[in-house]
Amino acid sequence: MKYSIGQFAKKTGVTVRTLRYYEEIGLLIPECTKTNRRFYCDSHLSSLQKIISLKYIGLSLEKIKKYGTCGKVFCFNDKSWRRKERNLQILLKRSTMRWQFLKNKKN
Template identity: 40%
Template sequence: MQIGELARKTGVSARALRHYEDRGLLIPERTSGGYRDYSEEDVTRVAQIKAMIAAGLSTATIRRYLDCARSGDHGTTLEMCPDLRTELDLIAESLTAKQAHLRDTQQRLEAITLFP
């Protein structure tokens, strides 16, 4: 299938698909005319990429661990490949720190906007 059809099937723009290709996440076959030729397996791969991006992983991280992704009845999951747990823990710690910072900022904002 060509890029437009894959975009329709996955809900991802053709531009995003080309970005995934540039990042080494998606490697389509090429027709003799040079057009990208995607398979049904690429539909699953894009779903995995989308799930990992939605979970806060960068494309560089996804590239390292995309082979750990599994798709099933309950969506995309990750097998704990070597070093993946450490990387996910670091991301979780970063998110926790950002949440604390946002809470502090919100409290300071509320403190300066209270009227006597």
């Protein structure tokens, strides 16, 4: 399904301004039509969910962008990061289950 920025903001509870900022810094890039109209799709829901979860555990947007886009979200070796990684895994799993529940509920 395709969402305008307003629809996506309403669906996710994230402000339009925040979505535009994430696009500006290259963190969450919407797809574009041939007429340059931007839209978000269901895959962006997952990406946004990860961004929110990583912010929740204390990562800066800069680190999320650096490590999240290369697939190496946690490259750190100290114990506190490993503990945060475990907590993140649990949080992401719960968030994914919630997104799926909400998605199925609306359909």
